[in-house]
Amino acid sequence: MERRTFLNSSLAVVGGAALTGTAGLPARAAAPRPPVHLAGPAHGVSRYTANRAPLQQEPFLRLPPGSITPKGWLRAQLDLQLDGLNGRLPEISDYLDPATSGWAVPERDGWEELPYWLRGFGDLGYVTGDARVLETTGAWIDRILATRQPDGFFGPAALRTALNGGPDFWPYMPVLDALRTWQEYSGDDRVVPALQGWLKYLHTQPGTLFGQGWGSARCGDTIDTAYWLYNRTGDSWLLDLVHTLHAHSADYTTTIPTWHNVNLAQGFREPAQYGVLAGDPSFRDATYRVYDTVMRRYGQFPGGGFAGDENARSGFHDPRQGFETCGIVEFMHSHQLLTRITGDPVWADRCEELALNMLPAAFDPRQRSTHYITSANSVELDNLPKSHGQFDNGFAMQAYMPGIHQYRCCPHNYGMGWPYYAEELWLAGADGGLCASLYAESSVRAEVAGGTTVTIDEHTDYPFDETVTFTLSTPRTVRFPLYLRVPGWCKAPSVRVNGRPAQARSSGGHLVLDRSWQHRDTVELRLPMHTAVRTWGANRDSVSVDRGPLTYSLQIEEEWTRFAGTEDWPEYEVRPASPWNYALVLDEKDPARSFTPEHTRARAADPFTHTGTPVRLKARARRVPTWQPDDQKVAAPLQQSPVRTTEPVEQITLIPSAAARLRITAFPTAGSGRRANEWVDCTASFSGVDSPQALLINATAEPEDSYDQSIPRFTWWDRTGTEEWVRYEYAEPVRAGGVSVYWYDDTGHGACRVPRSWQLEHRTSTGAWQPVTGAPAYGTATDTFNQISFDPVTTTALRLRVRLQPAVSGGILSWRVRLL
Numbered sequence: 001m002e003r004r005t006f007l008n009s010s011l012a013v014v015g016g017a018a019l020t021g022t023a024g025l026p027a028r029a030a031a032p033r034p035p036v037h038l039a040g041p042a043h044g045v046s047r048y049t050a051n052r053a054p055l056q057q058e059p060f061l062r063l064p065p066g067s068i069t070p071k072g073w074l075r076a077q078l079d080l081q082l083d084g085l086n087g088r089l090p091e092i093s094d095y096l097d098p099a100t101s102g103w104a105v106p107e108r109d110g111w112e113e114l115p116y117w118l119r120g121f122g123d124l125g126y127v128t129g130d131a132r133v134l135e136t137t138g139a140w141i142d143r144i145l146a147t148r149q150p151d152g153f154f155g156p157a158a159l160r161t162a163l164n165g166g167p168d169f170w171p172y173m174p175v176l177d178a179l180r181t182w183q184e185y186s187g188d189d190r191v192v193p194a195l196q197g198w199l200k201y202l203h204t205q206p207g208t209l210f211g212q213g214w215g216s217a218r219c220g221d222t223i224d225t226a227y228w229l230y231n232r233t234g235d236s237w238l239l240d241l242v243h244t245l246h247a248h249s250a251d252y253t254t255t256i257p258t259w260h261n262v263n264l265a266q267g268f269r270e271p272a273q274y275g276v277l278a279g280d281p282s283f284r285d286a287t288y289r290v291y292d293t294v295m296r297r298y299g300q301f302p303g304g305g306f307a308g309d310e311n312a313r314s315g316f317h318d319p320r321q322g323f324e325t326c327g328i329v330e331f332m333h334s335h336q337l338l339t340r341i342t343g344d345p346v347w348a349d350r351c352e353e354l355a356l357n358m359l360p361a362a363f364d365p366r367q368r369s370t371h372y373i374t375s376a377n378s379v380e381l382d383n384l385p386k387s388h389g390q391f392d393n394g395f396a397m398q399a400y401m402p403g404i405h406q407y408r409c410c411p412h413n414y415g416m417g418w419p420y421y422a423e424e425l426w427l428a429g430a431d432g433g434l435c436a437s438l439y440a441e442s443s444v445r446a447e448v449a450g451g452t453t454v455t456i457d458e459h460t461d462y463p464f465d466e467t468v469t470f471t472l473s474t475p476r477t478v479r480f481p482l483y484l485r486v487p488g489w490c491k492a493p494s495v496r497v498n499g500r501p502a503q504a505r506s507s508g509g510h511l512v513l514d515r516s517w518q519h520r521d522t523v524e525l526r527l528p529m530h531t532a533v534r535t536w537g538a539n540r541d542s543v544s545v546d547r548g549p550l551t552y553s554l555q556i557e558e559e560w561t562r563f564a565g566t567e568d569w570p571e572y573e574v575r576p577a578s579p580w581n582y583a584l585v586l587d588e589k590d591p592a593r594s595f596t597p598e599h600t601r602a603r604a605a606d607p608f609t610h611t612g613t614p615v616r617l618k619a620r621a622r623r624v625p626t627w628q629p630d631d632q633k634v635a636a637p638l639q640q641s642p643v644r645t646t647e648p649v650e651q652i653t654l655i656p657s658a659a660a661r662l663r664i665t666a667f668p669t670a671g672s673g674r675r676a677n678e679w680v681d682c683t684a685s686f687s688g689v690d691s692p693q694a695l696l697i698n699a700t701a702e703p704e705d706s707y708d709q710s711i712p713r714f715t716w717w718d719r720t721g722t723e724e725w726v727r728y729e730y731a732e733p734v735r736a737g738g739v740s741v742y743w744y745d746d747t748g749h750g751a752c753r754v755p756r757s758w759q760l761e762h763r764t765s766t767g768a769w770q771p772v773t774g775a776p777a778y779g780t781a782t783d784t785f786n787q788i789s790f791d792p793v794t795t796t797a798l799r800l801r802v803r804l805q806p807a808v809s810g811g812i813l814s815w816r817v818r819l820l
Helices: 004-014 071-084 113-128 132-143 171-187 190-205 208-210 214-218 219-234 237-248 263-266 270-278 283-296 323-344 347-359 410-425
Strands: 058-060 068-070 322-324 374-375 426-429 435-438 441-449 453-460 467-473 478-485 494-497 506-507 510-517 522-526 529-537 542-547 550-554 556-567 570-576 581-584 596-599 615-623 649-656 680-685 723-744 757-763 769-770 786-801 812-820
Touching: 058 323, 058 812, 068 071, 068 113, 068 410, 071 113, 071 410, 113 132, 113 410, 113 435, 132 171, 171 190, 171 410, 190 219, 190 237, 208 214, 208 237, 214 263, 219 263, 219 270, 219 769, 237 270, 263 270, 263 322, 263 323, 270 283, 270 323, 283 323, 322 323, 323 374, 323 410, 347 410, 347 550, 426 441, 426 478, 435 453, 494 510, 542 615, 550 615, 723 757, 786 812
Parallel strands: 435 478
Antiparallel strands: 058 426, 068 441, 322 374, 426 435, 441 453, 453 467, 467 522, 478 510, 494 522, 506 510, 529 542, 542 550, 550 649, 556 570, 581 615, 596 615, 615 649, 680 723, 723 786, 723 812, 757 769, 757 786
């Protein structure tokens, strides 16, 4: 099925889900904090465009594009992007051909690809000053504006009736972003009238339009543009449009209307955005609740993303699940908007976690290719579809390639990630101050209170070092507040001004220095970094390792093979050339003492590679022999820690997870004695569409009935009437005395039934299979566990041998073994 068709149908079938109350994420995860209290008056002081009444004032404002100059490792990433996929995408993407794109020639087709690419590409030019990018951006802005119609419509004519006979307003959202930032950078006086015309056109549409298509789930983007325009024109009808958009679009206030990963990454912020107009704090609270609900169910592993390798699915929350590249950059963008709207630095913390631990691993080290999903645990990146339901798509999603048609959205959309991050390093305070919101080597030139233009140079190797130094240049003495974000993981920050300890007021997760500043004043911020271990209870008590803002992954030797493409535009598969199936050996009293930090000789210029990282950790671990990939090379789900293993202790190396393309980031822990758990390898005689590893995922599941669709299942489909088997294998002998089997049966829906008969076998010391003895009749009842007890056996493997009924197949929802 073509991707757009599949995704639009998925949006229609996912049901709403009620929001739960807030619940704590793992201990180290940044927690919400009270909003910052501005040091000065919040109205009429900043020289930058702020919210007009009745919109609530945002504590922090976005600086105009070009105000911030990124340097160091961030500039290196942007340079890679300039010479990489985003910067040169017109060379290979037919969607970006001016002769055939509907965004230049309205009679031709066009959808989201050109808008996605242009917004990131333009901002890449604004932050780097690259002349080629700026020229190309300007040319595309000219083409787009030339398509304007008298009623305000512009772009591909087919979009006028593409959504059930009405306009498809989704692909315009990224176009509006691109037009806005171009206007802020260039002062182009054509942009405001063009935006007025388009939003006026939308205002004439029936409200039901905004409840349809992708735009319904993502309408916060249009609300953001409406506010931007209102703050410049004062047109009150724009606020009426916002009320209409909110009333008719997807409801994130009381439910979760979609589990599509990109929809969620963009859409969850809409209540907080609408609350800027509504003035009701319950809307802001709803955004926090949606985030918490999604992450508590599907974000229980490191990296800042959630298990949405298309749609988040019940039961599929293991760290082997992926987060779409589009989802990474959209989630970052949402966090950036919420940082400014709420003044809560938790959103900057969350943006930083995604940027520093997940985003770089979405690309090859040269940024010439990307892949569709990035997982916390991923041990092979090949170009083969996964047909057992491991991921929520049937096409291959893991190899690195330009992916113009294979991945389609991601290679066009990813480009906003690093440029937007660079533009959010510094924010203007609504009181005329400046805020260091995200830390990286940079300089900012901005007006502060009183209209004085100052420059602040930021010198740091953060996140690989804990010290950030700021040097101020000003033509005269000037008083303004400087806000310094304190990351949620940092417990004892300190600040010095001109070499002396300074008393900084603490407010809403920021240190605030409100003083008169002189030319060449320096501020040194120290954010002490310590190793910490997070336990992920919802994922079988697995653990992850952090130091400062960085999460660490196992260094797996990577074997890169170019299977297609060209030297400029390669397509790579990546396979492991060293073991990966390790459980960490932890100090029980103080797990953090189990890791030894090491600094390499590498500089932070290219830190997201094995050889370029300036920091790493040494750790101890034992291999888990029965933790194996399935027959399609996807890592088996985690099982309960601590895991029993008698393998010898080895020293392993952990590197920042963003430097690891193959990665184990959520680890089991090694144990012994009665507290340790056996790790099972599960295989079957045949698996067509449903993997036997579902039985590992469902180890503690309580199915509602034999047709329970809310949990993964294993079937032998499409084998019918045959003799089949499914096997549990253990690394060390175990003593077992009973099993419980919950059969899958889809009578009335499909062709799976309970089996005709079955029996349990164990493997003897000679390797032969023998039936257990002492077992009563083998049950085949539906909607319940069929339990048997048998004479105890000591074995390294158990096997269910099943005879399927004639002309039908069969399957299992859960299989449990009672160990003695």
